[in-house]
Amino acid sequence: MRAERLGDSAAYEAFLRDFAVSLRRIVALQLRQMRFSVSETEDVVQEVLIAVHSRRDQWNPDRPLRPWLNAITRYKIIDAGRRLRRHARGRIDFTEEEWAAVFATDEVDFDHNVADMEKLISELPRSEQAAVRALGLEGASAREAAEQLGSSEGAIRVAFHRSLKKLMAAAKERF
Structure with a gap:
């Protein structure tokens, strides 16, 4: 990050690549602990990297970098958790068997089914x-x-x- 301030874009790109590698492990672990799918990891990693990049001018080079990165990461994981909880509330996940039953073409007694559903x-x-x-x-x-x-x-x-x-x-x- 200090090299980026001095105009060394190659060092900055290397920093982001290295940070992303360790960030993926951290985010995947946090998502697992929050009982979310690790498939969301890459989205959260990208959000953190974008936040770091867009706010890099806010980092004070006289202070340690890690606490600043940890804070951004922590808040992005919290935001992702909130978003994922909201999405989970509105989603209904059927198994393949349940989906197959929905679209089954067997003879159906609609009068009986309507009465059952109404009950x-x-x-x-x-x-x-x-x-x-x-x-x-x-x-x-x-x-x-x-x-x-x-x-x-x-x-x-x-x-x-x-x-x-x-x-x-x-x-x-x-x-």
Whole structure:
């Protein structure tokens, strides 16, 4: 970093390459400890490298470099954790067998299935029932459902997601 200040771009590139190697190990370890997929490692590493590069003029060459790098890395990992948690809340992960069942072309008794689904939905709390009916059955958008039900879009999405998880668990138990 000091060489970069003196205009040595080759030394700076070497520093970034070396830093990226150790950074990948650190980020992968932190993501594992936070119970996230290590497949996110490269994204976080790139965010850290971009932050270091864009803020390199803020580093004081009279002070140690490592604490400055650690702070940037720590905050980027925290940001990534928050982002990944937000994304995980809205995602429903099916196994290959569950996806296959969704698209199965066997003969279906729609009257029986609708009655079963309606029974499962009726066991949900009222707010979740309304969200499932509006979003899942009527095909409304989150915004339309929020307006219709007098709620926020976020609350509708959360209720819908929670209800889907409950419905999947209930369906697995019964069927």
